[in-house]
Amino acid sequence: MRTVYIIGVGMTKFGRFPESNVIELGRTAALNALRDAGINKKDIQVAYAGHARTGQLYNRECGVGQSILWELGISGIPISSVGNFCSSGSTALREAWMAVGTGMYDVAFAIGVEKLTGRAGKGRPLTSDGVELLTVMGFSPPIYFGNVATRHMADYGTTPEQCAMVAVKNRKNAGPNPRCQYKDPITIEEVLNSPVIVEPLTLLNCCPTTDGSAAAILCSKEVVSRYTSKPIEIAASALRSGPYKKCKDITTFGSDRMSALDAYETAGIGPEDIDFAEVHDCFTIAEIIHYEDFGFCKKGEGGRFVEEGMADMGGKLPVSPSGGLMSRGHPIGATGLAQVAEAVWQLRGVAENQVEGAKVAFTHCAGGFQDTIELGDVQSSAVTILKRGW
Amino acid sequence: MRTVYIIGVGMTKFGRFPESNVIELGRTAALNALRDAGINKKDIQVAYAGHARTGQLYNRECGVGQSILWELGISGIPISSVGNFCSSGSTALREAWMAVGTGMYDVAFAIGVEKLTGRAGKGRPLTSDGVELLTVMGFSPPIYFGNVATRHMADYGTTPEQCAMVAVKNRKNAGPNPRCQYKDPITIEEVLNSPVIVEPLTLLNCCPTTDGSAAAILCSKEVVSRYTSKPIEIAASALRSGPYKKCKDITTFGSDRMSALDAYETAGIGPEDIDFAEVHDCFTIAEIIHYEDFGFCKKGEGGRFVEEGMADMGGKLPVSPSGGLMSRGHPIGATGLAQVAEAVWQLRGVAENQVEGAKVAFTHCAGGFQDTIELGDVQSSAVTILKRGW
Numbered sequence: 001m002r003t004v005y006i007i008g009v010g011m012t013k014f015g016r017f018p019e020s021n022v023i024e025l026g027r028t029a030a031l032n033a034l035r036d037a038g039i040n041k042k043d044i045q046v047a048y049a050g051h052a053r054t055g056q057l058y059n060r061e062c063g064v065g066q067s068i069l070w071e072l073g074i075s076g077i078p079i080s081s082v083g084n085f086c087s088s089g090s091t092a093l094r095e096a097w098m099a100v101g102t103g104m105y106d107v108a109f110a111i112g113v114e115k116l117t118g119r120a121g122k123g124r125p126l127t128s129d130g131v132e133l134l135t136v137m138g139f140s141p142p143i144y145f146g147n148v149a150t151r152h153m154a155d156y157g158t159t160p161e162q163c164a165m166v167a168v169k170n171r172k173n174a175g176p177n178p179r180c181q182y183k184d185p186i187t188i189e190e191v192l193n194s195p196v197i198v199e200p201l202t203l204l205n206c207c208p209t210t211d212g213s214a215a216a217i218l219c220s221k222e223v224v225s226r227y228t229s230k231p232i233e234i235a236a237s238a239l240r241s242g243p244y245k246k247c248k249d250i251t252t253f254g255s256d257r258m259s260a261l262d263a264y265e266t267a268g269i270g271p272e273d274i275d276f277a278e279v280h281d282c283f284t285i286a287e288i289i290h291y292e293d294f295g296f297c298k299k300g301e302g303g304r305f306v307e308e309g310m311a312d313m314g315g316k317l318p319v320s321p322s323g324g325l326m327s328r329g330h331p332i333g334a335t336g337l338a339q340v341a342e343a344v345w346q347l348r349g350v351a352e353n354q355v356e357g358a359k360v361a362f363t364h365c366a367g368g369f370q371d372t373i374e375l376g377d378v379q380s381s382a383v384t385i386l387k388r389g390w
Numbered sequence: 391m392r393t394v395y396i397i398g399v400g401m402t403k404f405g406r407f408p409e410s411n412v413i414e415l416g417r418t419a420a421l422n423a424l425r426d427a428g429i430n431k432k433d434i435q436v437a438y439a440g441h442a443r444t445g446q447l448y449n450r451e452c453g454v455g456q457s458i459l460w461e462l463g464i465s466g467i468p469i470s471s472v473g474n475f476c477s478s479g480s481t482a483l484r485e486a487w488m489a490v491g492t493g494m495y496d497v498a499f500a501i502g503v504e505k506l507t508g509r510a511g512k513g514r515p516l517t518s519d520g521v522e523l524l525t526v527m528g529f530s531p532p533i534y535f536g537n538v539a540t541r542h543m544a545d546y547g548t549t550p551e552q553c554a555m556v557a558v559k560n561r562k563n564a565g566p567n568p569r570c571q572y573k574d575p576i577t578i579e580e581v582l583n584s585p586v587i588v589e590p591l592t593l594l595n596c597c598p599t600t601d602g603s604a605a606a607i608l609c610s611k612e613v614v615s616r617y618t619s620k621p622i623e624i625a626a627s628a629l630r631s632g633p634y635k636k637c638k639d640i641t642t643f644g645s646d647r648m649s650a651l652d653a654y655e656t657a658g659i660g661p662e663d664i665d666f667a668e669v670h671d672c673f674t675i676a677e678i679i680h681y682e683d684f685g686f687c688k689k690g691e692g693g694r695f696v697e698e699g700m701a702d703m704g705g706k707l708p709v710s711p712s713g714g715l716m717s718r719g720h721p722i723g724a725t726g727l728a729q730v731a732e733a734v735w736q737l738r739g740v741a742e743n744q745v746e747g748a749k750v751a752f753t754h755c756a757g758g759f760q761d762t763i764e765l766g767d768v769q770s771s772a773v774t775i776l777k778r779g780w
Contacts, residue, residue, distance in 0.1 A: 001492035063475065063758055066631050066769045076648065078629035079770070080481050083471040085453065091470050095485060101492045102391035239468035241456050258466065368453055379456045380469070 001101030003221040005231035005389050008037020009341035014212035014329040015181045018118040022051065022213070026068035026113040029213035029334075034072070037217045039107070039227055041072060044217070046099045047079045047109035050092030051333035052367075068111060083333075086280065086367025087239070088112060089214065090336030090382030094237040096218050106220045112338070113213035114331035141282065142206060146198030149285035152251045153200065155300065158288060160200050162303035164191035166284035167204050167326055169312055174323025176352035179338075181210050181329035191284075205284040210329025214337035216344070224389070231389035232344050235269070235360075238262035238384075242368075242377030255381040256293045256366055263362075263383040264295075271295035274317060274385075275358040276346060278339040280366045281324040287311075290364060291319070294383075313353065321346065321353045332367070339363035340384060347388050361386040391491030393611040395621035395779050398427020399731035404602035404719040405571045408508045412441065412603070416458035416503040419603035419724075424462070427607045427617055429497070431462060434607070436489045437469045437499035440482030441723035442757075458501060473723070476670065476757025477629070478502060479604065480726030480772030484627040486608050496610045502728070503603035504721035531672065532596060536588030539675035542641045543590065548678060548693035550590050554581035555696045556674035557594050557716055563703065564713025566742035569728075571600050571719035581674075595674040600719025604727035606734070614779070621779035622734050625659070625750075628652035628774075632758075632767030645771040646683045646756055653752075653773040661685040664707060664775075665748040666736060668729040670756045671714040677701075680754060681709070684773075703743065711736065711743045722757070726772060729753035737778050751776040 010032025012025050026049070034041055049065030065079040084091040089112025096108035152158045168188055174180040186204060194203040224231045240262065242255035264270055271294060279294070281287035288302035296317050297305040305311060311319035322328055322342035325335060343361035345351040363386070368379025400422025402415050416439070424431055439455025455469040474481040479502025486498035542548045558578055564570040576594060584593040614621045630652065632645035654660055661684060669684070671677035678692035686707050687695040695701060701709035712718055712732035715725060733751035735741040753776070758769025 001494060063769050066758070070633075075633055076630060076645065079474075079631035080485070080629070081473040083473065084469075095470070095488075098485075098488050098492050098494070101494075102488050104391060104488070104491075239470070240466060241469035243460075243465055255466065368456070379453050 001098065002103060004097050004100045004218050004234045005221065005224045006216050006234060006340070006344055007219050007224060007227045007231055008033045008039060008217040009215065009344045010036055011179050011214040011338055011341050012212050013179050014210050014331060014338070016117045016209070017211045020115070020211060022064055022113045022115050023067045023071060025115065025211060025213040026064065026111055027071045029113070029215040030068055030072055030109065030111050033215040033217050037227055039217060041074050043107050044074055044077060044109050045105040045107050046077055047111065048092040048095045049079070049081050050083070050088035050112040050336065051081065051114055052083055052085055052088045053332070064113060065111060084380040086332050087336055087365040087380040087382040088333035090365045090384060091239060093216060093337060093340060093384065094239055094382065097234050097237045100218050100220050106223045108218045109215065110218065110337060111213065111215040112334040112336055114333040115211040116209045116331060117211050142198045142201060145283040145285055146201050148250050149200050152285060152289065155251060156303065158303035160192055161188055162307050163205055163284040163288065164188045165306045166281060166287045167191045169306065170281060170320050170324040170326040173313065173321050173353050174327030177323050177328070178352065180323040180327045181208055182327045201283060207282050207325040207330040210331045212329060212331040212334045212338065214334045214341050216337055216340055229390060230348060232347050233387045233389040234384065235387045236263035236266035236383070236385040238266065239380065239382045241380050251289060253289065253293055253366065253381065254377050256290065256364070256378065259381040259383040260294045263385050267385040269360065269385065273360055274362045275360050276318040276321055276355040277362040277364065278320055278322055278324065278343055279364045281320055281326050282330060287319065313355065318355050321351065321355050336365040336382060339365065340386065343386050347386060359388045391488065392493060394487050394490045394608050394624050395611065395614045396606050396624060396730070396734055396776070397609050397614060397617045397621050398423045398429060398607040399605065399734045400426055401569055401604040401728055401731050402602050403569050404600050404721060404728070406507045406599070407601045410505070410601060412454055412503045412505050413457045413461060415505065415601060415603040416454065416501055417461045419503070419605040420458055420462055420499065420501050423605040423607050429607060429617055431464050433497050434464055434467060434499050435495040435497050436467055437501065438482040438485045439469070439471050440473065440478035440502040440726065441471065441504055442473055442475055442478045443722070454503060455501060474770040476722050477726055477755040477770040477772040478723035480755045480774060481629060483606060483727060483730060483774065484629055484772065487624050487627045490608050490610050496613045498608045499605065500608065500727060501603065501605040502724040502726055504723040505601040506599045506721060507601050532588045532591060535673040535675055536591050538640050539590050542675060542679065545641060546690035546693065550582060551578055552693035552697050553595055553674040553678065554578040556671060556677045557581045559696065559702055560671060560710050560714040560716040563711050563743050564717030567713050567718070568742065570713040570717045571598055572717045591673055597672050597715040597720040600721045602719060602721040602724045602728065604724045604731050606727055606730055619780060620738060622737050623777045623779040624774065625777045626653035626656035626773070626775040628656065629770065629772045631770050641679060643679065643683055643756065643771065644767050646680065646754070646768065649771040649773040650684045653775050657775040659750065659775065663750055664752045665750050666708040666711055666745040667752040667754070668710055668712060668714065668733055669754045671710055671716050672720060677709065703745065708745050711741065711745050726755040729755065730774060730776065733776050737776060749778045
């Protein structure tokens with residue numbers, strides 16, 4: 001397929017906006033992306049909207065993209081909804097990337113949106129993936145990641161303090177980022193002493209409940225010079241769906257490893273070539289495992305990776321310079337595109353918490369637990385590698 | 391993009407299966423497609439599941455594809471859910487088509503599934519598109535199509551008898567098709583005398599409530615000879631999302647007209663080259679309007695087109711030889727792929743109600759009404775053109 005670039009990105013501020021709805025959130029992010037690209041809305045030829053579940057709130061499971069774009073005066077083009085748990089936004093980007101890659105379209109819109117406050121059925125526990133059935137049975141993501149953390153600590157000596165360091169680092173990174181839900185610095189003690197959710201995870205080891213939207217505009221190599229001299233190349237957009245049958249270790253995620261390997265291969269790079277990463281730090285232990293699964297460090301050394309400052313700004317490989325899910329928040333279908341937006345600003349050199357000279361970015365989203373949970377894997381994992389295109 | 395073929399299709403019987411669930415239905419259709427293609431499941435590289443809403447029933451909005459394929463022993467590959475109202479199945483086919491078209495994948499799975507009996511929230515009126523909000527306000531698809539029929543009758547002299555002829559024709563076509571929900575022949579009088587739903591539409595002018603699934607396996611030109619000497623070429627897979635601002639006439643659908651024009655252009659053919667069509671006969675008046683919007687006849691002549699037998703088996707252009715939505719039933723996300731499956735069997739010359747010598751097929755799905763309904767259009771329209779590939 002042909003080379004595809006990102007020419008514009010946009011976001012809303014992430015946070016709790018109970019008075020808003022998904023259409024308003026999506027419209028704001030999409031409008032920001034149009035303005036960022038400096039593109040006429042008439043140039044948009046195809047669009048994808050990623051959202052895991054909030055369509056229910058508005059009885060528009062399938063029409064979120066149509067409704068958002070209609071409000072911007074965009075209609076008539078092909079518009080589809082895509083869903084893939086926490087990777088829904090990344091999946092929207094990927095479908096837009098392939099649509100342009102085929103040669104059928106030159107300009108595509110990818111929008112991710114979710115609203116987790118004021119949800120329909122709000123008496124039910126919030127889970128990120130619509131697994132209320134399992135929730136009723138006592139299962140929810142914090143319980144899963146609590147087990148994962150316990151096992152990782154037992155097998156590799158990872159400590160609660162090392163987990164807390166992920167939260168502290170990401171909150172520090174969030175400080176200058178006006179789009180983050182939480183920006184005030186926190187200490188290791190505060191993380192350790194916050195209320196226990198599921199042992200050994202305390203509240204500040206868990207990402208918050210968030211509303212928000214993010215969007216990106218993609219275009220082909222053939223037309224990119226019409227819009228910008230500084231495009232961002234999508235060097236890879238990989239997706240895998242677990243579980244892997246051979247993955248019986250809950251301290252590693254087979255689909256994450258596979259999507260990263262796919263992305264490295266497609267982009268022709270390895271982890272040593274990455275200038276920074278935005279990973280799916282839904283829980284602090286998840287980020288530690290991502291270091292290992294993506295080859296940033298060896299298996300079992302994730303705790304030391306963060307403790308030794310490797311993932312800090314100025315470290316060997318800064319992780320989540322935007323603040324990550326822990327601080328920015330995690331409006332499910334929006335997160336993948338928010339990571340991409342933050343990465344684009346980094347690669348342009350205009351991020352609030354800038355990784356100096358960043359040329360190659362790695363972003364990762366993952367989610368979904370179902371009846372095959374005993375195998376220890378996620379139902380969707382998406383890795384995007386972005387490069388400066390100039 | 392490169393040429394893509396269909397090498398296998400499968401369906402469940404369509405009907406009311408309150409004891410089943412979407413995963414069981416999808417597994418059956420997918421397994422039938424694998425067997426039809428004679429392909430090893432390990433060859434499947436990417437998959438899309440189209441479903442408009444029934445994920446809610448099982449709290450798996452995003453994981454229907456993963457769950458269906460897991461039961462068949464397929465995991466690890468990229469799997470995404472797509473939604474687009476009544477065109478969800480067609481959208482799954484289209485994404486699979488583009489994924490293979492890019493050159494990234496050689497073999498793709500498209501699955502469509504829906505379960506409309508035993509729905510969650512079953513106290514609410516059934517609509518096809520999740521527009522309960524509008525339903526609460528008094529709007530539902532039968533009301534819309536009742537208005538459309540009234541206007542078409544006033545403007546063009548279309549008669550209730552001509553509408554009834556669509557139902558009679560499609561029921562006659564269904565007779566030999568074991569997958570149809572309703573197969574017994576009906577008369578014009580029976581259609582006219584069935585209970586009024588919304589004037590002038592009686593019960594037998596409306597498609598039924600149905601559960602079912604359909605699937606297709608696609609592959610690239612490069613590998614097709616490994617699987618079959620009689621592949622079916624996807625000559626076009628077009629999608630448009632209304633509304634068109636200039637479309638203020640409710641007796642025509644702008645997005646339908648545009649998706650058909652796109653498909654004709656991509657396939658390099660016109661309506662005169664089509665051997666048969668499977669159209670979205672959700673209501674009899676819809677089929678009559680589709681004749682006009684797709685260029686099978688002139689505007690306003692749809693009623694005469696069916697009355698004069700043009701759409702009959704052996705007529706100028708047989709429409710819905712499978713029985714259509716009216717008789718086969720309309721499990722939303724499954725319908726687009728059911729049309730494709732029926733068309734593939736026609737092009738292979740093995741359909742139960744065979745169009746002799748059929749070489750070119752036209753299939754069409756459409757759906758979705760939202761807050762822009764006053765403009766008279768649908769939110770998604772998908773047209774697929776299939777050709778014998780030998």
